[in-house]
Amino acid sequence: xxxxxNPVVNIxxxxxSYQRGSQTLSVLEDISFEIERGEFLALMGPSxxxxxxxxxxxxxxxxxxxxxxxxxxxxxxxxxxxxxxGWRSAHVGxxxxxxxxxxxxxxxxxxxxxxxxxxxxxxxxxxxxxxxLSLVSLEDRVEHYPSELSGGQQQRVAIARAIVTDPTILxxxxxxxxxxxxxxxxxxxxxxxxxxxxxxxxxxxTHDPRAAERAGIIRYLEKGAMVDVHP
Amino acid sequence: MYILKIVLxxxxxxxxxxxxxxxxxxxxxLAFGMLRTIxxxxxxxxxxxxxxxxxxxxAISLVFSxxxxxxxxxxxxxxxxxxxxxxxxxxIYIDEKHFFANEAIxxxxxxxxxxxxxxxxxxxxxxxxxxxxxIVGRKLASRYGxxxxxxxxxxGTIFPGQWEFVLRGIFTGAEKNTEERVLLFHWDxxxxxxxxxxxxxxxxxGFYVVGVTxxxxxxxxxxxxxxxxxxxxxxxxxxxxxxxxxxxxxxxEAILVVIQIVSYLVIVIIMAxxxxxxxxxxxxxxxxxxxxxxxxxxxxxIAGMIFGESLLICLIGxxxxxxLTFPVGSLFGDLLGNxxxxxxxxxxxxxxxxGFAFLVxxxxxxxxxxxxxxxxxxxxxxxxx
Ligand SMILES: Nc1ncnc2c1ncn2[C@@H]1O[C@H](COP(=O)(O)OP(=O)(O)O)[C@@H](O)[C@H]1O
Ligand SMILES: [Mg+2]
Numbered sequence: 040x041x042x043x044x045n046p047v048v049n050i051x052x053x054x055x056s057y058q059r060g061s062q063t064l065s066v067l068e069d070i071s072f073e074i075e076r077g078e079f080l081a082l083m084g085p086s087x088x089x090x091x092x093x094x095x096x097x098x099x100x101x102x103x104x105x106x107x108x109x110x111x112x113x114x115x116x117x118x119x120x121x122x123x124x125g126w127r128s129a130h131v132g133x134x135x136x137x138x139x140x141x142x143x144x145x146x147x148x149x150x151x152x153x154x155x156x157x158x159x160x161x162x163x164x165x166x167x168x169x170x171x172l173s174l175v176s177l178e179d180r181v182e183h184y185p186s187e188l189s190g191g192q193q194q195r196v197a198i199a200r201a202i203v204t205d206p207t208i209l210x211x212x213x214x215x216x217x218x219x220x221x222x223x224x225x226x227x228x229x230x231x232x233x234x235x236x237x238x239x240x241x242x243x244x245t246h247d248p249r250a251a252e253r254a255g256i257i258r259y260l261e262k263g264a265m266v267d268v269h270p
Numbered sequence: 271m272y273i274l275k276i277v278l279x280x281x282x283x284x285x286x287x288x289x290x291x292x293x294x295x296x297x298x299x300l301a302f303g304m305l306r307t308i309x310x311x312x313x314x315x316x317x318x319x320x321x322x323x324x325x326x327x328x329a330i331s332l333v334f335s336x337x338x339x340x341x342x343x344x345x346x347x348x349x350x351x352x353x354x355x356x357x358x359x360x361x362i363y364i365d366e367k368h369f370f371a372n373e374a375i376x377x378x379x380x381x382x383x384x385x386x387x388x389x390x391x392x393x394x395x396x397x398x399x400x401x402x403x404x405i406v407g408r409k410l411a412s413r414y415g416x417x418x419x420x421x422x423x424x425x426g427t428i429f430p431g432q433w434e435f436v437l438r439g440i441f442t443g444a445e446k447n448t449e450e451r452v453l454l455f456h457w458d459x460x461x462x463x464x465x466x467x468x469x470x471x472x473x474x475x476g477f478y479v480v481g482v483t484x485x486x487x488x489x490x491x492x493x494x495x496x497x498x499x500x501x502x503x504x505x506x507x508x509x510x511x512x513x514x515x516x517x518x519x520x521x522x523e524a525i526l527v528v529i530q531i532v533s534y535l536v537i538v539i540i541m542a543x544x545x546x547x548x549x550x551x552x553x554x555x556x557x558x559x560x561x562x563x564x565x566x567x568x569x570x571x572i573a574g575m576i577f578g579e580s581l582l583i584c585l586i587g588x589x590x591x592x593x594l595t596f597p598v599g600s601l602f603g604d605l606l607g608n609x610x611x612x613x614x615x616x617x618x619x620x621x622x623x624x625g626f627a628f629l630v631x632x633x634x635x636x637x638x639x640x641x642x643x644x645x646x647x648x649x650x651x652x653x654x655x
Contacts (some may be wrong), residue, residue, distance in 0.1 A: 092648075100564050100647035121568060128566025135651065139561045143279035153565045155272055 046073035047207060047240050048097060053106030055092055058149065066092050067263045074208075079234040079241045086121070086262040090244040091212050097242060098210045099127050102232040110196050128156045132201030134211035138193040140200075146172065147181040150199045157204065173200035173228060191222030198229060211243040213218035215250050219266070226251045271434045273571070277578035284551070288583060291547045295630070296594065297585025298540035300625050303595040305533035305621045306604065309526055313473035321485040323383060324492050325514040326478040331507040333473035336504050338461075340459070349491040352481035354379035356457055357474075360440055361424030361433060363414075370410055372424060372453040374460040379490065383481045386444040392573055393418065393439030401459050403438035406449030429460065430469070537626050546632035548580045552638030559642045569643035576639045579649025588627030592620055 055067040066089045074080055082090045095101035096108060099115050108115050111130065118126055133139075140149045150168040159167065172178055175195035185193050192212060201209055211230070215223035231253050233239040243254060250259050259266045281288055326344065328334035338355070345353050364372065372374050377398045380388060389397070389405060395405045396418075406416060413557035416422065420437045435455050443450050457475070464472040482491045492508035499506045553557075593617055603613030 095648045095651075098564070100651070124563065124566045124568055127564065131564075133561075133564050135561075139557070139651070141276075141558060143276060143283060144634075148275075156566050222395070 043093065045076060047076040047078075047111055047260065048074035048242070049107075049109040050097070051107045051109075053090070053093075053096060053108065054104045055096060055101075055106055065263060067096075070263075070265055073259065074240065074242065074263060076240055077234070077238045078256060079225050079231070079254045080243065081251040081257045082242065082244045082260060083246060083248075083251050083257055084260035085138065086246065089224065089263045090246075090260050092209050093117070093260065094177075094212055094242060096132050099123050105263070129154060130207040131206065132204065132206040132209045134197055134201050134209065134214045136213040136216040138185070138190070139196045140193055141194055142185050144184075145181065145195045146183050146185070146188065146199075149185070149196055150203050153204045154199060167203055168199075171203040172196070174202070175199045189222070190218050191225055194222070194226050195229065198226070198233075202237075204232065207240065209239050209241045213245055213247075215247060216245060221242060223247075223250070273574050273578060276575055279584055280551075280575065280579050281582055283513060284557055287547060287550075289593055290586040291544060291583055292590065294543050295540055295584055295627070296590040298536045299588050299627065300594050300598060301536050301580075302533050302626070303326065303591070303615060303619050303623060304598065305529050305536070306622070307599060307602075307613060307615055309529050309533070310616055310619075311613065312526055321488060321510065321512070322482050323511040324480040324482060324488060324495070324508050325511055326492075326506050326508040327476070327479055327514075329507040332476075334504070336478065336506060337478055338473045338475055340478065340504075340506070341475075344480060344495055347491060347494045347498060349482050349487040349494070350480055351483045351486075352379050352382050354383050354479045355381065355475040355477065356479070357460060357476040358428070359424070359455075359460070360428045361426050361453075363422070363424055370451045372448070372455070374457040375454050376457050377454070380479065381452070383479050386448045387441040388444050388451025389439045389441040393562070397438035400436060400438050401456050401462075402434065402436055404435035404455035405439040405441055405455055406437065406453045408440055409440045409450040410453065411437075414450075416440070424453075426568075429464065431463070433463075435459075440548075474477055479511075539632065541630045541633055544580060544584060544630050547583070548576065548634045548638045549641075551579070552576060552642055556642070556645055556650050557653045560647045560653075563645070563647045564651065569639075572642045573635070573639040575634040576642060577632065580635040580638075581628065584627040584631035584634070588623055595619075595623075622633065 050073070051071050053067055053070040054065075056065040058064075070093065080149055082093065083210050084090050092101065094104055097110070099118070103116055106116070113126065113130075115123060115126060140146075141152065144152065148166055150171050151164050154164040157164075164240055169178070169181075172181060175198055177192065177199065180188060180192060180196075181194075185196070187198065198214075201211075209230075214230070215226050218226060227250055230241060230243070234241050234255075241254075243250070245251055290606055299453065326336070326340075328336055335357070340354060344350060354376050356373050359372045361372050362368070381394065385404060387405075387407075393405070398406050402424060406422075410416070416437050418437050422435045422437055424433045424435070425431075426433055435453075441450075473549050478492065480495065482488050488510050488582060490511070495508045496506050562572060563569075599613055599615045
């Protein structure tokens with residue numbers, strides 16, 4: 040630990056379990072690791088190993104049983120509900136497997152949505168949303184509703200929505216899991232660009248090795264514990 | 271602004287479901303308005319009754335009569351200005367479907383006591399002079415196309431036989447709510463016929479109408495009248511006309527209460543229907559709400575969308591309902607105009623409609639909003655896919 044490192048995510052001794060009836064199901068046990076700023080991390084592991092759970096904890100949409108998660112100097116474990124919501128809107132961009140666009144809003148409106156929680160003016164919101172949409176090459180689909188877009192296009196809108204607030208971290212849970220190979224390739228290219236060109240810190244859950252290849256670092260989860268695999 | 275846009279588009283999402291729910295609200299508001307108007311009409315007679323008129327009737331029941339000999343004695347009670355009398359005749363024109371009120375009365379004093387029955391002078395004297403004459407209200411006359419000089423035959427029920435009258439006058443109501451569906455004829459005609467056919471029923475009146483000089487004397491006069499006949503064969507009960515009408519209403523009170531309960535039940539039922547629609551809607555959108563929350567939107571934003579949607583649906587339905595209340599009300603009025611005084615939708619009914627629409631909208635949104643506020647994001651997201 041001689042080097043001055045500045046991890047954007049610092050996870051220490053995290054435990055997480057779920058209550059299922061009378062049984063307690065331990066999902067994550069003593070997880071500790073760091074993510075450097077500008078890193079592209081892939082979380083891999085078999086189904087049910089706790090990848091999504093860990094990602095949700097980092098993104099502040101689920102609560103740890105024990106341990107600390109410090110992101111950009113903020114211990115999010117100690118934040119209460121509404122402070123956490125405010126924190127998420129400023130620091131986290133979500134990319135989901137099933138895109139999760141709001142079906143009654145156009146591509147443009149979907150991208151503009153997170154900006155409604157900021158103090159930006161209408162005009163600034165428009166500029167930001169348009170910039171994000173052109174970054175994902177969808178300038179010509181602005182007025183389309185999600186149902187009028189292909190899966191790959193919807194995921195690109197979702198990515199635009201995730202980056203429009205310029206969040207500290209991007210979290211993606213199986214972003215290519217519902218896409219054909221070509222579209223998946225495009226999405227991964229896009230995420231790679233966001234990381235390399237724009238320096239975005241990305242945490243991506245996947246069980247697709249091809250997707251993981253794009254990441255700079257791969258971490259494995261197995262039965263709720265980190266396992267080191269040195270390539 | 272933004273939330274309104276989302277609410278509006280969400281409303282249009284399941285057009286059939288939204289449409290049916292709105293239709294339900296429209297019908298509920300319409301039904302509520304009609305039922306309330308009908309109940310209101312019942313009490314209208316009470317509001318129209320004058321404070322200077324008393325009704326004296328048999329103390330035992332409305333259906334028993336009083337001897338005509340009481341007439342002079344009532345007149346002698348101090349504070350009494352005019353006395354009239356009459357019998358509920360209950361005659362039927364053509365058949366039962368053509369129901370209207372008809373009474374045998376003493377013409378001169380009766381018209382004096384009821385100045386709201388406005389009759390041209392020459393018709394009034396023609397009526398008073400003709401023992402077989404009768405007068406009818408304007409609405410009744412126009413319903414049957416009667417003109418003065420026409421012969422009108424009623425089939426007696428309380429007093430059997432065919433009774434023939436000559437129409438001598440058509441009166442109009444001085445007030446908007448004056449009853450214009452009445453036929454009035456000479457009590458003498460009834461009484462003289464009875465003397466020949468059923469003598470034991472002659473010289474009896476169903477009621478006396480007592481006009482007092484000043485309204486504040488009403489209570490005293492009614493006591494004095496009743497005291498006069500205390501311990502006689504037929505004791506009397508004298509009430510203000512208002513009390514008399516309320517007594518009549520009391521007999522139908524049970525029906526009124528039922529109608530009122532039904533009108534509120536309609537609202538409760540539609541509340542359940544809208545609540546169900548909203549619960550269904552919210553259940554389908556749990557995943558979406560989780561997405562909103564993941565981006566940092568709060569429970570209040572989501573509650574805003576839910577309440578906005580249920581209120582919008584309710585207010586659209588309410589608007590249609592109110593808009594339909596007037597034409598349907600006047601249709602009702604046309605159909606029932608001959609039985610009921612003016613079928614007028616009250617302003618208070620409209621206010622209640624709007625109030626209930628808001629109430630239904632809010633109540634229907636509570637459960638889904640609470641549910642949506644409680645969802646844990648991670649779990650809500652798992653429901654997608
Ligand atoms: N809300 C929950 N309640 C109970 N068990 C859960 C819940 N969420 C996840 N689990 C369980 O936790 C384990 C890890 O789930 P998850 O993190 O989704 O795994 P992965 O994403 O690696 O497939 C699974 O066994 C899953 O069934
Ligand atoms: Mg998963």
